[in-house]
Amino acid sequence: MSATLETEEHKALRAAVAALGKRYGRDYLVKVVADGGHPDELWSEAAKLGYLGVNLPEAYGGGGGGIAELSIVLEELGAAGCPLLMMVVSPAICGTVIARFGTEEQKRAWLPGLADGTRTMAFGITEPDAGSNSHRITTTARRDGDDWILTGRKVFISGVDIAHATLIVGRTEDARTGRLKPCLFIVPRDADGFERRRIDMELQGAEKQFELTLDDVRLPADVLVGDEDAGLLQLFAGLNPERVMTAAFAIGMGRYALSRAVAYARERTVWKEPIGAHQAIAHPLAQSHIELELARLMMQKAALLYDSGDDVAAGEAANMAKYAAGEACVKAVDQAVHTLGGNGLTREFGLASLITASRVSRIAPVSREMILNYVSHQSLGLPKSY
Numbered sequence: 220m221s222a223t224l225e226t227e228e229h230k231a232l233r234a235a236v237a238a239l240g241k242r243y244g245r246d247y248l249v250k251v252v253a254d255g256g257h258p259d260e261l262w263s264e265a266a267k268l269g270y271l272g273v274n275l276p277e278a279y280g281g282g283g284g285g286i287a288e289l290s291i292v293l294e295e296l297g298a299a300g301c302p303l304l305m306m307v308v309s310p311a312i313c314g315t316v317i318a319r320f321g322t323e324e325q326k327r328a329w330l331p332g333l334a335d336g337t338r339t340m341a342f343g344i345t346e347p348d349a350g351s352n353s354h355r356i357t358t359t360a361r362r363d364g365d366d367w368i369l370t371g372r373k374v375f376i377s378g379v380d381i382a383h384a385t386l387i388v389g390r391t392e393d394a395r396t397g398r399l400k401p402c403l404f405i406v407p408r409d410a411d412g413f414e415r416r417r418i419d420m421e422l423q424g425a426e427k428q429f430e431l432t433l434d435d436v437r438l439p440a441d442v443l444v445g446d447e448d449a450g451l452l453q454l455f456a457g458l459n460p461e462r463v464m465t466a467a468f469a470i471g472m473g474r475y476a477l478s479r480a481v482a483y484a485r486e487r488t489v490w491k492e493p494i495g496a497h498q499a500i501a502h503p504l505a506q507s508h509i510e511l512e513l514a515r516l517m518m519q520k521a522a523l524l525y526d527s528g529d530d531v532a533a534g535e536a537a538n539m540a541k542y543a544a545g546e547a548c549v550k551a552v553d554q555a556v557h558t559l560g561g562n563g564l565t566r567e568f569g570l571a572s573l574i575t576a577s578r579v580s581r582i583a584p585v586s587r588e589m590i591l592n593y594v595s596h597q598s599l600g601l602p603k604s605y
Contacts, residue, residue: 236265236296237295239268241299243261244300271310271333272333273292276330279334280330292306293467293471294467294471297468297475308340309378312461313333316453321445325405339382341376341377342457345374346373359371359390361392366439370435372432374430377428377429379427382408385413387433389404402443403453412433412435416429416432458584463521463525466518466537469514469544469547472552473507473577474551477551480555480559484500484501500558555573
């Protein structure tokens, strides 16, 4: 398949998910957030239709597709105004890592539930003093007989309150070198010593953010995902889908804002013509459309490379896609609000809250500056400053 063109199956998937999103829409999500709830009805219906687990293996109840298909699902729900943030972490990161590296028992225990939406998993990498720098992570795991004991802290971890477990990135000591290396552990929600504290965010979303404390959490040997000596490889196998899915989230949000602005600009008349006839209104909206389309092309390329097994090339493309989508999203939301003027700041039109939400795509899961570092080092071969 060309990286720039979608198959008929992909087009059909887009249309079907768009129809589902239209039935729920922005009003549904706003009400869920206002009520302090979670979008359980949409999550459940998306799961029943096979959309949540579209990237997971058929042998474990998934759709047998890849991140290309899953990113379409999230983008179209976002374009309808009702994105599901937990798709980024549960089926995309955690589902991918377990499908690729988990034991047969782990696959049987988790993948069917992740695919049919009855189980969710959060992902814990970010730390107060390390950000997402996997080389500075201080959460450690040490062996005690056959058990693992985890100690450390995590911050800005999404959806821990609703997740049945959290895939925690810790570090273990290499017996040969004494150096610490990253490893992945499935930590059940009710594990002794595993505490969470909700972070009070200005951003209003259905998925809450948490700080986690792991105080000598004792876990059996089978919570380790994959090979203890290949933790970094396994970690990045989860982070590349995360970046692709974050791009899908951003593109969907940008498309939603743009569609609201275009509809308004077609109807709103101040002088003789609708305001969309004026180039000062029309051209910035056209630019945003172009930038969102360009970001989607890079996202499609990244997903194609990842699904074809080219992890190295996918890493570069996924970072670029996330960068491009974040920039395009912020600009699209800003221009949409500006197009509506005072109405852009009202609750009725529902765009003002996206000003805060759109910034997330620039900040998380990795800042645009760290992506520029990655590209300058990995793509351009420039020396590191750190």
